[in-house]
Amino acid sequence: MRTARVFRLSMAHPGDLSELDGLIVSGTIKAADVAAIIGKTEGNGGVNDFTRGYFTQTLMALLSKHLGRPAAELVREVPCVLSGGTEGVMSPHYSVFCVSEGEAAKRYPSALAIGTAFSAPVPAEDVGRSAHVESVAATVRAAILGAGIERAEDVHFVQVKCPCVTVARAAAAIAAGKTPLTSDPNKSMAFARAAGAFGVALGLSEIKPDDFTDASLLADFAIQSPRASISSGVEVESNEVVVLGNSPNWAGDLRIAHRPMSDALDIGGVVDVLADLGFAASPQVSAADATRISSVLVKCEPDRRGRIRGHRHTMLDDTDINAQRHIRGAVAGLVAGVIGDGRIFVSGGAEHQGPDGGGLIAVIASQEGAG
Amino acid sequence: MRTARVFRLSMAHPGDLSELDGLIVSGTIKAADVAAIIGKTEGNGGVNDFTRGYFTQTLMALLSKHLGRPAAELVREVPCVLSGGTEGVMSPHYSVFCVSEGEAAKRYPSALAIGTAFSAPVPAEDVGRSAHVESVAATVRAAILGAGIERAEDVHFVQVKCPCVTVARAAAAIAAGKTPLTSDPNKSMAFARAAGAFGVALGLSEIKPDDFTDASLLADFAIQSPRASISSGVEVESNEVVVLGNSPNWAGDLRIAHRPMSDALDIGGVVDVLADLGFAASPQVSAADATRISSVLVKCEPDRRGRIRGHRHTMLDDTDINAQRHIRGAVAGLVAGVIGDGRIFVSGGAEHQGPDGGGLIAVIASQEGAG
Amino acid sequence: MRTARVFRLSMAHPGDLSELDGLIVSGTIKAADVAAIIGKTEGNGGVNDFTRGYFTQTLMALLSKHLGRPAAELVREVPCVLSGGTEGVMSPHYSVFCVSEGEAAKRYPSALAIGTAFSAPVPAEDVGRSAHVESVAATVRAAILGAGIERAEDVHFVQVKCPCVTVARAAAAIAAGKTPLTSDPNKSMAFARAAGAFGVALGLSEIKPDDFTDASLLADFAIQSPRASISSGVEVESNEVVVLGNSPNWAGDLRIAHRPMSDALDIGGVVDVLADLGFAASPQVSAADATRISSVLVKCEPDRRGRIRGHRHTMLDDTDINAQRHIRGAVAGLVAGVIGDGRIFVSGGAEHQGPDGGGLIAVIASQEGAG
Amino acid sequence: MRTARVFRLSMAHPGDLSELDGLIVSGTIKAADVAAIIGKTEGNGGVNDFTRGYFTQTLMALLSKHLGRPAAELVREVPCVLSGGTEGVMSPHYSVFCVSEGEAAKRYPSALAIGTAFSAPVPAEDVGRSAHVESVAATVRAAILGAGIERAEDVHFVQVKCPCVTVARAAAAIAAGKTPLTSDPNKSMAFARAAGAFGVALGLSEIKPDDFTDASLLADFAIQSPRASISSGVEVESNEVVVLGNSPNWAGDLRIAHRPMSDALDIGGVVDVLADLGFAASPQVSAADATRISSVLVKCEPDRRGRIRGHRHTMLDDTDINAQRHIRGAVAGLVAGVIGDGRIFVSGGAEHQGPDGGGLIAVIASQEGAG
Known part of the structure; x- marks a missing residue:
C-alpha cells in the first residue's frame, strides 16, 4: 500500500x-x-x-x-x-x-493519492485543438489509473503543464505542410491552457467528446472544470500531468478537497473547501488547526468583462502591472486571510478552469485531529 | 440639527x-x-x-x-x-x-458626525517634528469641536492630509537660517505622515505631549493610533483634517465604527468592525445587507520586518511593483471578499496608523434595518 | 501672409x-x-x-x-x-x-506652414478599414489645402489622432446590424493607427487607392509613410489632423525637415535630418546651435521580429515594462544625445509610420543663422 | 608571454x-x-x-x-x-x-592585459567605510600586479564586486559588539559601491588616503574614478576584482581604452573612446569596423539633482519603473546607436564612478586593421 x-x-x-x-x-x-x-x-x-x-x-x-x-x-x-x-x-x-x-499502516478509509503521467510530444499543429484535448484527456486517465483512484469524483485537482507553439516550432510545422493554429507563443499558450482544461474535463468525464469543437476553446466559457489547473510553457513538449485525489487504496493521513470559486470575491468557496476537510474558519482557521494544512492550491482570473459584481475593475487596462499579477495578489490576500498563512499557491491564467471570472481552490490537510 | x-x-x-x-x-x-x-x-x-x-x-x-x-x-x-x-x-x-x-428628524440616539478643519501653513522647518505634531493635534481638536462630538471615544476615523517639504521649500528655509529635517521630499512625506499620526493620537489624547520627542517619529512604532489615516503631499501647505465620529447632536441614519488590524491577514478585525455595526459576515455580508454600507476605509502597510506570521514576503524587495501597491492589492482582496464589494478605500503608508505591520479599518453604514 | x-x-x-x-x-x-x-x-x-x-x-x-x-x-x-x-x-x-x-515680413523663400482639419465622426464599423483610410486621406488633403502648401513633397510631418472602437461603440454598431472589425479597444487602436498611416500615405499620394485592401492593414508592412505620426484614442470620434510643411506662402523663420529611421539604431537618420536644416552634429549639435531648434518629433517601434541587426532584444517579452516604454526610452536616449537636449517628442506605436522596425524623425528649426 | x-x-x-x-x-x-x-x-x-x-x-x-x-x-x-x-x-x-x-607571437607594442584578485572577507562593520576602501585598494593593486601592468595609466577599467551587509550579518556584528554602518541591505549596497569606487581611485593613486574620510562616501561626489565599475551584492563576502588594461608584457591583438561620460547625453565621450581605438563614428561605426569590437562597458546614473542640462527628468520619481532601468535604457540607446550594436554592457548605480550624473565608457577592440 x-x-x-x-x-x-x-x-x-x-x-x-x-x-x-x-x-x-x-x-x-x-x-x-x-x-x-x-x-x-x-x-x-x-x-x-x-x-x-x-x-x-x-x-x-x-x-x-x-x-x-x-x-x-x-x-x-x-x-x-x-x-x-x-x-x-x-x-x-x-x-x-x-x-x-508499504511504509505506513492504513488509518483512514481513504487517503491522498497521487498519480503522474507524461504524454507523447504534442505536434505543433495539434496544440490548442481537439487532438491536444484528447492527448491531455488520455494522459489524465493514465495518471488516475496509476494513482489507483477508482472513481472520477475522488479526483480533486489535476495539474497539467502543456506545451505551446514557439515561433520555431510553428515554422517547422508550416515547412512540413501543416497548419498550426497560430505562430504567436502568447496566443498559443492561452489556447494550450484551454486545451488542457478541456482535456481534464474530458478525462474526468465532465464533458463528452461531442460537447465541443476546436471553436469552443477560449470561446465557450460555459465549458470549464473546477478541478483543472493548467499552465503552459515553451519548455515542455509533452503534456505533464499530476492528479491528486482520495483513494481507499492509499495509506497516509492526508486528504484533499476542492471547490469552485465563482468570482474573485468568493470567500464562500474558500470557507466551504475548508469545511469539507473539517476546518472551521470563523473567520480564520486557528493557528493550531492550520498546522494540519499541507497545501493550498488556487486558480484565478481577472474578469475579462471588466467588472466584478457590477463594479469596474482596472486590472485589464493597467500598462504598469500585468493583470495576472493584480488578480493573484487580490485572491491570495483573501485566501491567506481565511487560512492565516501566506504559503499558498495562487496561479492566474484560469481560462475554463472553474467558473468564468472565478477559478477554484483545493486544499490538502491531515485527517489527524480533524473536527 | x-x-x-x-x-x-x-x-x-x-x-x-x-x-x-x-x-x-x-x-x-x-x-x-x-x-x-x-x-x-x-x-x-x-x-x-x-x-x-x-x-x-x-x-x-x-x-x-x-x-x-x-x-x-x-x-x-x-x-x-x-x-x-x-x-x-x-x-x-x-x-x-x-x-x-435641519433637514431630517432625529431617529437614532447617535449618528454620523463630520468635522473638517484646516491649520495654518506648516513652516518647512517644522515638518515631521513636534511642532508639526502639535499643529495637527490642534487642527484635529478644532474639527472635533466643529463636529460637535463630545467624547474622544466617539471619534472613529481622522483623515489628515499633511504638507511635506519640497526641494524648493527646504532651500528657502535653509536660506532663511532654518534647519529642515530633510530636503528629500520622499523622506519628508514619511516623516509628515508620522507627524500626522502622532498629531491624531495627541489630539485624541491617546498619547500625551511628553510621551514622545522628535526622535520617536518613524522609530518608536509602539506609538500609534488606530483611528489615524494620514496622507502627505506637496500640493498642500497646511494640515487638512476630516474627523468622522458619532454624536447625539446629529440626525441621520449613518453610524461609523473602527477596529485596528494587527497584520495583513487580520480578517478578525474586518469581521469585528462589521459586527460593531450589526453585520454578520459569515463568511460574507449578504448582498442585501451590503447596500447599508456607504464607506469602507482601510489603512495598511507591508510589514517592514519582511515577514508575516513568520513567513517571508517579497513586497519590500520588488523592483517591479512598489511595495504599497502590493499591500493595497492584498488587503483589498481580503476586505472586499468579506464585504462582497470592491468599492473600498484601501490606502498604504500606514506608519503609526494602527499596529506596526497592520493598520486599521473603519466602516460607515446605515442603522436602518441593522441586525 | x-x-x-x-x-x-x-x-x-x-x-x-x-x-x-x-x-x-x-x-x-x-x-x-x-x-x-x-x-x-x-x-x-x-x-x-x-x-x-x-x-x-x-x-x-x-x-x-x-x-x-x-x-x-x-x-x-x-x-x-x-x-x-x-x-x-x-x-x-x-x-x-x-x-x-500679417505680422511678419517675409525673410525666407519658404517657411513653416501649419494646417489643421477635423473629419466627420468615423462610424464604428469603418474604424481600421478602407473607409477609415479614405476619411483620413481627405482630412489630410483639407489640412494641406488650409495650410497653403502647394506641393506634396513640402509636407514633412502629418500628425493624426484617430478614433478607435470602444466596447460600447462596437455593441451599438452590432445592434444596428453593422460589423465592426473588433470589439477589443486595444486591437482597434492598432488598426486605427494603421488606417491613419495609410490615410496619410494616400493623402500625400505616396500610395494609390488600389495599392491596398482592408487586409493590408497591420499585415503589409512594406506600405508605410515616413511622414505619418498617428495616435489613436477613445476620447476622439473624428480624425484630427495637423499638417506641418514648408511653403512660400508663409512668412516666419522656421523650417521643417524629416527623415525615415530604418531601425532603432539609425543615428544616420537623425544626423541627416539635422543636416537638412543646416546643423552639424559632430557628434552633437552645439549648445549655441541647439537654441535654433524648436521641435523634435520622433516615431519608433520595438522591432516585432524580436531582433535588431541580428541580435535578440527583450522588449516584447517583458511583463514588467511595456514594450513601447522600452523603445521610447532607447530611441530618445539616442536622439537626445545627438541634439544635446531631452525636450524631444518620441512616440511609440509606429506601425506603417516609417520603415518596419524603425520610424521617422522630423525637426523644426529657425533658419536664422543656419549654416 | x-x-x-x-x-x-x-x-x-x-x-x-x-x-x-x-x-x-x-x-x-x-x-x-x-x-x-x-x-x-x-x-x-x-x-x-x-x-x-x-x-x-x-x-x-x-x-x-x-x-x-x-x-x-x-x-x-x-x-x-x-x-x-x-x-x-x-x-x-x-x-x-x-x-x-605562450600561445601567440607578439604583434603589437602593447595588448590587453587581464588581472583578477579576491580579497579576504570584509567584516560587516567595515562595509562602506575606510577599511573597506583600503581592502578594495589592496585587491586592485594585487590584480594589477598579477596582470603585469606596470603603469597605473595603463589600467582602463576596474570591475569590483563588493559585499554588502545583510540583516543577518548586521545582527551578528551587533551581537559581537560591533557597529555596522547600517542594517539596511539597500543602503549598505550603495555605500559598498561607494567604497568600491574610492578603493579603485585609491588603488590607482587617483586619490590619496587623506583625501577622504568615512563621511566622504555618498557625500563628496567630486571624488570619483572614471575607471571604476562597481557592483555590490549579498552573494559575495569578499571583494572580487577584475582589472583590464594594456601592457607590453602581453601578446594578443586586443586593446582597451576608456573615457568619462559627463552626463547621460555625452555622446562625445563615446565617440572619443572609439577614436582612441582608431574607430571613426561619423556618425556610426561601420558594420565592417564593428566586428573589431569585442566588448563595450558603460556605467551611468540618473542625475540625482533631477535635471539634465537644465531640463527636468522624471526618472527619480517614477513609481512604475526603477530609475536605474530608465537610465540604462537611455544611455544604451545612445551608445548602441553610435556603435550599431545592442550587445553592450550598460550598468547603473554609478556613484563616484565617473562624473556626478554621468559615468564612463570602456571599449575593447582588436588592433588588427585599426585605422
Whole structure:
C-alpha cells in the first residue's frame, strides 16, 4: 500500500532548495520518493520569468546528486510545476509530493493519492485543438489509473503543464505542410491552457467528446472544470500531468478537497473547501488547526468583462502591472486571510478552469485531529 | 440639527465626476453641502500619480460651476483626500460627505458626525517634528469641536492630509537660517505622515505631549493610533483634517465604527468592525445587507520586518511593483471578499496608523434595518 | 501672409500650463493664435495614462478663460496631441504651434506652414478599414489645402489622432446590424493607427487607392509613410489632423525637415535630418546651435521580429515594462544625445509610420543663422 | 608571454550558456583559460533579480563539468560579474575573458592585459567605510600586479564586486559588539559601491588616503574614478576584482581604452573612446569596423539633482519603473546607436564612478586593421 506525503518548504530565493536537501540528507525524505513538485517562485509569472527555470535546474541537480541519475532524465519523470509571482502576502514556497511504498499502516478509509503521467510530444499543429484535448484527456486517465483512484469524483485537482507553439516550432510545422493554429507563443499558450482544461474535463468525464469543437476553446466559457489547473510553457513538449485525489487504496493521513470559486470575491468557496476537510474558519482557521494544512492550491482570473459584481475593475487596462499579477495578489490576500498563512499557491491564467471570472481552490490537510 | 449623508459614487476615469454632477443637477445633493471627499483613483499611488490632481481639478471646477465661487477658494475649504491605486479587485470610486442643516428628524440616539478643519501653513522647518505634531493635534481638536462630538471615544476615523517639504521649500528655509529635517521630499512625506499620526493620537489624547520627542517619529512604532489615516503631499501647505465620529447632536441614519488590524491577514478585525455595526459576515455580508454600507476605509502597510506570521514576503524587495501597491492589492482582496464589494478605500503608508505591520479599518453604514 | 511660430515649453506636472499662461498674459502669444499643441506628458503612454486627459482639460480651461469661449468647443477646434511617457532622458514639455496673420515680413523663400482639419465622426464599423483610410486621406488633403502648401513633397510631418472602437461603440454598431472589425479597444487602436498611416500615405499620394485592401492593414508592412505620426484614442470620434510643411506662402523663420529611421539604431537618420536644416552634429549639435531648434518629433517601434541587426532584444517579452516604454526610452536616449537636449517628442506605436522596425524623425528649426 | 582573448556570446535566456559550451567542446576555448565573465542578463537589475544567480549557477556547473572541479571552488576563483537589465535595444550577452600562456607571437607594442584578485572577507562593520576602501585598494593593486601592468595609466577599467551587509550579518556584528554602518541591505549596497569606487581611485593613486574620510562616501561626489565599475551584492563576502588594461608584457591583438561620460547625453565621450581605438563614428561605426569590437562597458546614473542640462527628468520619481532601468535604457540607446550594436554592457548605480550624473565608457577592440 502506498502512502502520500506532502512537505511544504520555504525558500530564501528561487535557487534555494536547502530545506529539501536537508530533509533528504536527514533521511526524512527519500530522493526516489519525490513524485512531483508544485511551488510559487518570486518572479513575475510572465514569459520573462526565469525564476521557474532557475528553481527547476536547482531541483534537478539536487535530485541528480542524490539519485546518481542524469538531470536530463529526471526532468522528464518528475513534474515540477511552478507558478511565478508571490504578489502581496504570498510567501515563496514549494510543496514536495512524495510517494512511498508499504511504509505506513492504513488509518483512514481513504487517503491522498497521487498519480503522474507524461504524454507523447504534442505536434505543433495539434496544440490548442481537439487532438491536444484528447492527448491531455488520455494522459489524465493514465495518471488516475496509476494513482489507483477508482472513481472520477475522488479526483480533486489535476495539474497539467502543456506545451505551446514557439515561433520555431510553428515554422517547422508550416515547412512540413501543416497548419498550426497560430505562430504567436502568447496566443498559443492561452489556447494550450484551454486545451488542457478541456482535456481534464474530458478525462474526468465532465464533458463528452461531442460537447465541443476546436471553436469552443477560449470561446465557450460555459465549458470549464473546477478541478483543472493548467499552465503552459515553451519548455515542455509533452503534456505533464499530476492528479491528486482520495483513494481507499492509499495509506497516509492526508486528504484533499476542492471547490469552485465563482468570482474573485468568493470567500464562500474558500470557507466551504475548508469545511469539507473539517476546518472551521470563523473567520480564520486557528493557528493550531492550520498546522494540519499541507497545501493550498488556487486558480484565478481577472474578469475579462471588466467588472466584478457590477463594479469596474482596472486590472485589464493597467500598462504598469500585468493583470495576472493584480488578480493573484487580490485572491491570495483573501485566501491567506481565511487560512492565516501566506504559503499558498495562487496561479492566474484560469481560462475554463472553474467558473468564468472565478477559478477554484483545493486544499490538502491531515485527517489527524480533524473536527 | 445637522445631518450627515455619504454618497459612494463610481467614476469611468479620474476626470469623471458625472455622477456627482447628476446628483447636484437633480437636487439630491446641494453643492454647498459637500463637506469633504474621500476617494480611490486608478493611479499608482506614488509621487508621479497625477490622477489625484486630475480628479481634484475636475471636482473643484464642478463645485465652482455650481456654487459660483472660485475653485482656488474651494480647494482650501473642502478637503479632497484621494488615494491612488485600485490594485486587484478595488473599483475606482469616491465618497461624498455631505452636511445639511435641519433637514431630517432625529431617529437614532447617535449618528454620523463630520468635522473638517484646516491649520495654518506648516513652516518647512517644522515638518515631521513636534511642532508639526502639535499643529495637527490642534487642527484635529478644532474639527472635533466643529463636529460637535463630545467624547474622544466617539471619534472613529481622522483623515489628515499633511504638507511635506519640497526641494524648493527646504532651500528657502535653509536660506532663511532654518534647519529642515530633510530636503528629500520622499523622506519628508514619511516623516509628515508620522507627524500626522502622532498629531491624531495627541489630539485624541491617546498619547500625551511628553510621551514622545522628535526622535520617536518613524522609530518608536509602539506609538500609534488606530483611528489615524494620514496622507502627505506637496500640493498642500497646511494640515487638512476630516474627523468622522458619532454624536447625539446629529440626525441621520449613518453610524461609523473602527477596529485596528494587527497584520495583513487580520480578517478578525474586518469581521469585528462589521459586527460593531450589526453585520454578520459569515463568511460574507449578504448582498442585501451590503447596500447599508456607504464607506469602507482601510489603512495598511507591508510589514517592514519582511515577514508575516513568520513567513517571508517579497513586497519590500520588488523592483517591479512598489511595495504599497502590493499591500493595497492584498488587503483589498481580503476586505472586499468579506464585504462582497470592491468599492473600498484601501490606502498604504500606514506608519503609526494602527499596529506596526497592520493598520486599521473603519466602516460607515446605515442603522436602518441593522441586525 | 501667415506666420507660424512654435514655442517649446516645460511643465512641472501634467496640469501645469503656467508657462503658456504667462506668455498669453504677457502678450507674447495671442490665445486665438494657438492652432495646435503637441507634447510629451509623464504618464505611461498606455490605456490607463490619464496625464493626457489632465493636460488637455487644463489647456482647454486656460484657452477658454482667455478666449471667453466654452472648452467643449475649443477641444473640437484645436488639436491637442499628447504622447505619454518621458522615459529616460526625456523632459516633459509641449510645443505650442501658433499661426498669426500679417505680422511678419517675409525673410525666407519658404517657411513653416501649419494646417489643421477635423473629419466627420468615423462610424464604428469603418474604424481600421478602407473607409477609415479614405476619411483620413481627405482630412489630410483639407489640412494641406488650409495650410497653403502647394506641393506634396513640402509636407514633412502629418500628425493624426484617430478614433478607435470602444466596447460600447462596437455593441451599438452590432445592434444596428453593422460589423465592426473588433470589439477589443486595444486591437482597434492598432488598426486605427494603421488606417491613419495609410490615410496619410494616400493623402500625400505616396500610395494609390488600389495599392491596398482592408487586409493590408497591420499585415503589409512594406506600405508605410515616413511622414505619418498617428495616435489613436477613445476620447476622439473624428480624425484630427495637423499638417506641418514648408511653403512660400508663409512668412516666419522656421523650417521643417524629416527623415525615415530604418531601425532603432539609425543615428544616420537623425544626423541627416539635422543636416537638412543646416546643423552639424559632430557628434552633437552645439549648445549655441541647439537654441535654433524648436521641435523634435520622433516615431519608433520595438522591432516585432524580436531582433535588431541580428541580435535578440527583450522588449516584447517583458511583463514588467511595456514594450513601447522600452523603445521610447532607447530611441530618445539616442536622439537626445545627438541634439544635446531631452525636450524631444518620441512616440511609440509606429506601425506603417516609417520603415518596419524603425520610424521617422522630423525637426523644426529657425533658419536664422543656419549654416 | 600571456595572451588575452575576449569572446562576446549571446544567450537565449539566463540559463543558456550553450555558445560557451560549444566553444569549449570545439576546442576554441580551454575551460581552464576562462579568467572572468562580464555580462548582461535580462532581469530587472534590482534586489529581486535572480537572472544573475541563475546564470552564475549554470556557468559554474559548466566549468565544473569541463574542469572536473567543484563549482563551489570555481565561484571563488573566476569572477562572474553580471548586470541585470537589458532595457530597450540592449541584447543579452556575456563576454568571456580568457588568458592563455605562450600561445601567440607578439604583434603589437602593447595588448590587453587581464588581472583578477579576491580579497579576504570584509567584516560587516567595515562595509562602506575606510577599511573597506583600503581592502578594495589592496585587491586592485594585487590584480594589477598579477596582470603585469606596470603603469597605473595603463589600467582602463576596474570591475569590483563588493559585499554588502545583510540583516543577518548586521545582527551578528551587533551581537559581537560591533557597529555596522547600517542594517539596511539597500543602503549598505550603495555605500559598498561607494567604497568600491574610492578603493579603485585609491588603488590607482587617483586619490590619496587623506583625501577622504568615512563621511566622504555618498557625500563628496567630486571624488570619483572614471575607471571604476562597481557592483555590490549579498552573494559575495569578499571583494572580487577584475582589472583590464594594456601592457607590453602581453601578446594578443586586443586593446582597451576608456573615457568619462559627463552626463547621460555625452555622446562625445563615446565617440572619443572609439577614436582612441582608431574607430571613426561619423556618425556610426561601420558594420565592417564593428566586428573589431569585442566588448563595450558603460556605467551611468540618473542625475540625482533631477535635471539634465537644465531640463527636468522624471526618472527619480517614477513609481512604475526603477530609475536605474530608465537610465540604462537611455544611455544604451545612445551608445548602441553610435556603435550599431545592442550587445553592450550598460550598468547603473554609478556613484563616484565617473562624473556626478554621468559615468564612463570602456571599449575593447582588436588592433588588427585599426585605422
